[in-house]
Structures are given as C-alpha cells and as structure tokens.
Amino acid sequence: MKNASVVLLRFILTPLSLYPLAASPHSPDTMAEQRYCLGSAIAMAPTIANPFPTIHLLKTPTRDSWVGEALADLDIILLDHSHCERKAAGVAMNLMFRYPSSEKLVYVLTDIAQEELSHFAQVNHWLAQRRVPLRQLPAPPYGAGLSRQVRKGEPERMLDSLLVAALIEARSHERLGLLASHCPEAKLAAFYRSLMASEARHYGAYWVLATTYFDRDLVATRLEDLARVESELLAMPYPAPRIHS
Numbered sequence: 001m002k003n004a005s006v007v008l009l010r011f012i013l014t015p016l017s018l019y020p021l022a023a024s025p026h027s028p029d030t031m032a033e034q035r036y037c038l039g040s041a042i043a044m045a046p047t048i049a050n051p052f053p054t055i056h057l058l059k060t061p062t063r064d065s066w067v068g069e070a071l072a073d074l075d076i077i078l079l080d081h082s083h084c085e086r087k088a089a090g091v092a093m094n095l096m097f098r099y100p101s102s103e104k105l106v107y108v109l110t111d112i113a114q115e116e117l118s119h120f121a122q123v124n125h126w127l128a129q130r131r132v133p134l135r136q137l138p139a140p141p142y143g144a145g146l147s148r149q150v151r152k153g154e155p156e157r158m159l160d161s162l163l164v165a166a167l168i169e170a171r172s173h174e175r176l177g178l179l180a181s182h183c184p185e186a187k188l189a190a191f192y193r194s195l196m197a198s199e200a201r202h203y204g205a206y207w208v209l210a211t212t213y214f215d216r217d218l219v220a221t222r223l224e225d226l227a228r229v230e231s232e233l234l235a236m237p238y239p240a241p242r243i244h245s
C-alpha cells in the first residue's frame, strides 16, 4: 500500500511543481508547504472494496452497486464520460474568463483545460472504435445540484466554484479508478487507469487553488458543507448508468 500511496502522490505533485506560484497572503509559500496541503487533503487508508487510497475530500465512497451498473453498459458510460471531459474543460475555461487577473489560477487552469480536452478527444476515439455515435445524453442531477450550491456574490462564488470543481474531479478520480480495476477489457481498463491519475492531479490542483485565495479554515469549513451535498446527490437514485450517478 505504501508504494501505491507514493505513486499517487507523485502523480498529484509532479505537475504542480511546474506551475508558477504567485505570492498571496494565503498561498502555500513553499513547495514543501504545498506538499503538506495536498497530503492533508488525501488519506492513505485503502478499503477492501476499493484498493485505492480513500479520498478525504469525499464524504462517502461510491456504493458497491455502481461498478456493476457501469460495466453493464460500457458504451453509455463512455458516452457520458465524453460529456464529462468536455464539461471539465469548460469549467476550467470559464474560471479563466471569470478571473483573468488571478495569475496562479490562470496558469494552473490553462494546463487543466488542455488536458481535459485531450481526454475528451481520447474518449471520443474509444467511442468511434466501438461505433458509438456522439449524441446528447440526459444528465444525472449531480452537476446541476452542485452548481446550485455555488453562491452568487464574490468572493464566495470563487471559493465555491473551486471546491465544487475539486469534488467533481475527486469523484471522477475515484470512479475511473473503480473502472480501471474492474473493467474486463484490458486496454480500456488501462485507459481508465491513465485518466484516473490525471483526475487525481486535477482535484489536488483545485484544492490548492482554493487555499491560495482563501483562508485554510474557511476552505475546510465550506468543503465540509459541499462534500456532504455531493454525497447526498449521489445517493439519489438515477435510472441509467452515469459516471456521476
């Protein structure tokens, strides 16, 4: 387990070491402090059901039945995944438009937006290989439910947006990890494994951004509220398999 923890942390920390760090009253001033921030956001205790490290951002792990539901219709899961990657790129782009003078945010999200678009292209390639046409898909209440939690006024809107993005990325990381370890198609499982590492970096990056612009205690308190809502949304039954159902 120790090795898996080290691997996960390396995945998360490597890209952050490339980002320019702007000075801020609340930002981690040194790389060592930044690593401490990330370390405190991630637990390292695996469970029997889930061999991956427990993600502290999330209140509850995915229910046992989800993997079976997802594997029963991998084409739909891939199609929904395509929408998720496009939306993730859009979230990063929207934040850059909204906060163009927040330099660290812009640097970090430029990389994330590019990476999400690359994921979008890769998932679409899988869909093409399986002859699944791109099309609209009804979305589960997850994304809209989390968006409703984002407060309208600033600076609360910025804090909530970063934390909602962190939670979605963390859940994506968890779910892609489950698909990676249970998918019966070896190449597709390997693909999920590669994306899972990226999503881990992304949720770490959003969390670090939140602690860059906001007091650490304020971030922790708001994260507690939003994480509870995130788990409640996933407890709502949805009649079709989705990445976030």
Ligand SMILES: [Fe+2]
Pocket: 085, 088, 115, 116, 119, 195, 198, 199
């Ligand atoms: Fe992605």
Ligand SMILES: [Fe+2]
Pocket: 088, 116, 169, 172, 198, 199, 202
């Ligand atoms: Fe992501």
